[in-house]
Amino acid sequence: MDFKTFKEEVKENVRAHLPKEAKDVELSFGTYQKMNYSYEALFINIPEKNAQVSINLDELYEAYKDGQDLSKFYEIIPEIVESKEVDRAKEISFDYEQVKSHLFIRVDRVEGNENILENVPHCQMEDLALTYHVLLNKDGEGISKAMITNSWLEILGVTQEQLHQDALNNSQKLFPLSVMTITQAVMGGIDPTGVFASSQESLEEALKDEEIPLIVVTNKTKTDGAAALFYPEVMEQLGEKIGDFTILPSSTHETLILPDSEGMPIQHLKEMVAEVNGSFVEDADRLTDEVYHFDTKDRVFEKVDKFVARQKENSQKHVAEKGTEGIQKPKKSHEMSL
Incomplete structure (x- = not known):
């Protein structure tokens, strides 16, 4: 069955499995766009609930081609239409x-x-x-x-x-901050949520045992956790503990922090991020291949290349200013004739 025929068949089956009170909903095809990806969708429009449900037809078609039985999917159509999410959206x-x-x-x-x-x-x-x-x-x-x-x-x-x-x-x-060392994250997600609190082992102490002191910043659910880095004062509080730091965008779910004191070459870090993104991160979860930096003094989040350029400019300016020190301005001379 080609995709066009498959779409029509799905539409008919969805209509047949709708609950009686939802028989008048509108069904239509279209492209559903999400951040980082899109898919061909069957939309179930429910006017009385001011809601729209989308069914991923691309995913269903792949399941069909793999020989999977779609009858179980059709059986849950009433649950989808009458879900908590739909009711919450209306509310x-x-x-x-x-x-x-x-x-x-x-x-x-x-x-x-x-x-x-x-x-x-x-x-x-x-x-x-x-x-x-x-x-x-x-x-x-x-x-x-x-x-x-x-x-x-x-x-x-x-x-x-x-x-x-x-x-x-x-x-x-909704999604409390979670900060841990890379070792703590690998060892089953030990979650010292209060890492900034005095009751917890200090971040500095935890980092002493790390061969490479990488810090994982996410949220407690580890879903969409990269945004936790942008919570109010998080970067500032990290800076107070470890100084300036570089930010590696691991995925949309977490970021990795490396103190500048480690002195790892920027190019090496960028290559590492690109390699990890290309080999291990699904495109839907990928942020960028860029590497970022937080300057604690100026409280600036920026691409690491911009930080390096800014530091170079400041250094050159400082040298130029130092070079003028000790040079006395010539005194004005006046000649008078009577």
Whole structure:
């Protein structure tokens, strides 16, 4: 069966498995765009709940070609249409006070997401973009979310600045920060969430036992955890403990921090990030191949190349200023004739 015929068959089967009270929903085909990837979708539009459910037809078609039985999928159509996520979307869609308590941020790469970013409020940090999402459900199987769009923001009647601040503050409540050494992360995810607190082993002490003192910054669920680095004062607090540091974008779920005191060559770090991204990170989870830096003195997050260039410029300026010290300006001479 070709893809076009398959799509129509799925549409008919979905319609047949809809619950009686949802028989009048609208079914349509289209492209569903998510950050970092898109897929051909069957949309289930539910006007009375002001909600839209999308079914990934590309994924279903691959399952069909692999010989998988799709009958089990059709059996859960009523659950999808009547899910907690759909009800939650209906409940909070127009009430910002309710939306605010479900807001959180996510960080993604700008490259490849330009079309989406045109239609959603976001904050760009170098070649990364912070976007704003509403948590619809969180359980042992993961999270369900909806991204705030420009049109949704207009309906809610708040500014992007207000949205940004509320999302930053609420992210920490929904997805608390988790900071650990690379060894702690590998050893089963030991989670010293209070690593900044005096009751926990200090970060400095934990790093002493590390051959390469890499620090993992994420959230407690380890989903969309790279955004935790941008929580208020996180970079500043890390800087107080380890000084200036380099940031390796491991994935959308976590970032790796390396103190500048290690003195690892920048080019080597960039090559390492590119290699890991190309070999181990799914494209949907990839941030960028760039390496970033946080300057504790100037409180600046930037690409590491920019930091190096800025330091070089400052150094040259300092040398130029030092070179003029001790040189006395010539005294003015006056000649008079009577």
